[in-house]
Amino acid sequence: GAGVSQSPSNKVTEKGKDVELRCDPISGHTALYWYRQSLGQGLEFLIYFQGNSAPDKSGLPSDRFSAERTGGSVSTLTIQRTQQEDSAVYLCASSAGQGRNTIYFGEGSWLTVV
Amino acid sequence: QKEVEQDPGPLSVPEGAIVSLNCTYSNSAFQYFMWYRQYSRKGPELLMYTYSSGNKEDGRFTAQVDKSSKYISLFIRDSQPSDSATYLCAMSHSGSARQLTFGSGTQLTVLP
Numbered sequence: 001g002a003g004v005s006q007s008p009s010n011k012v013t014e015k016g017k018d019v020e021l022r023c024d025p026i027s028g029h030t031a032l033y034w035y036r037q038s039l040g041q042g043l044e045f046l047i048y049f050q051g052n053s054a055p056d057k058s059g060l061p062s063d064r065f066s067a068e069r070t071g072g073s074v075s076t077l078t079i080q081r082t083q084q085e086d087s088a089v090y091l092c093a094s095s096a097g098q099g100r101n102t103i104y105f106g107e108g109s110w111l112t113v114v
Numbered sequence: 115q116k117e118v119e120q121d122p123g124p125l126s127v128p129e130g131a132i133v134s135l136n137c138t139y140s141n142s143a144f145q146y147f148m149w150y151r152q153y154s155r156k157g158p159e160l161l162m163y164t165y166s167s168g169n170k171e172d173g174r175f176t177a178q179v180d181k182s183s184k185y186i187s188l189f190i191r192d193s194q195p196s197d198s199a200t201y202l203c204a205m206s207h208s209g210s211a212r213q214l215t216f217g218s219g220t221q222l223t224v225l226p
Contacts, residue, residue: 004157040122040218041218042118042120042202042215042216042217042218042219043158043202043204043214043216045214091157091158093157102160102163103160103214104159105157105158105159106157107155107156107157108155108156108157110155
């Protein structure tokens with residue numbers, strides 16, 4: 001597609017369940033990023049991929065969070081044993097490289113944990 | 115204290131007004147400064163990108179950076195209802211997209 005595609009766009013889950021969020025970056029973009037945006041907060045960096053490897057996982061808030069990227073394209077962010085504080089918008093972005101390149105965001109996955 | 119501070123608003127102005135949005139920061143190593151616009155339930159989109167101090171103009175938008183004061187601004191001239199959105203400042207020391215620090219955003223409404 002022309003832009004960064006994320007699914008699901010909305011997800012309501014029960015506390016303790018696992019969720020998977022998917023990101024399909026712009027074709028040809030080698031760098032992929034996951035951010036989290038909570039109400040009234042700025043974007044919080046979670047993880048960065050260059051190709052299939054993740055040189056920077058420093059933003060993952062706990063070991064319940066993990067992410068992978070396959071084929072240098074699609075990425076999945078998994079949250080295990082969800083907690084109410086995980087409720088947020090999870091934004092994926094991609095760029096042509098990890099240097100001074102514009103990053104393009106998807107529309108986000110709106111996660112609500114009840 | 116957050117590295118980047120941004121007044122959350124909300125800010126409401128009449129159509130045609132000049133809008134001033136601001137961020138302050140504490141990290142003197144920041145050299146690259148950006149403004150993103152985020153419409154409701156959409157992802158942020160890059161609006162302005164500046165390096166170091168000075169001004170940059172693009173149509174109705176002007177970005178200003180004052181590194182000595184650690185203060186950046188975005189001005190919107192002749193504001194339109196379509197400018198109603200949340201504006202996020204972002205900055206980094208390297209220009210690398212993975213090292214951006216974002217402000218919390220200012221919600222702007224331009225009334226027709």
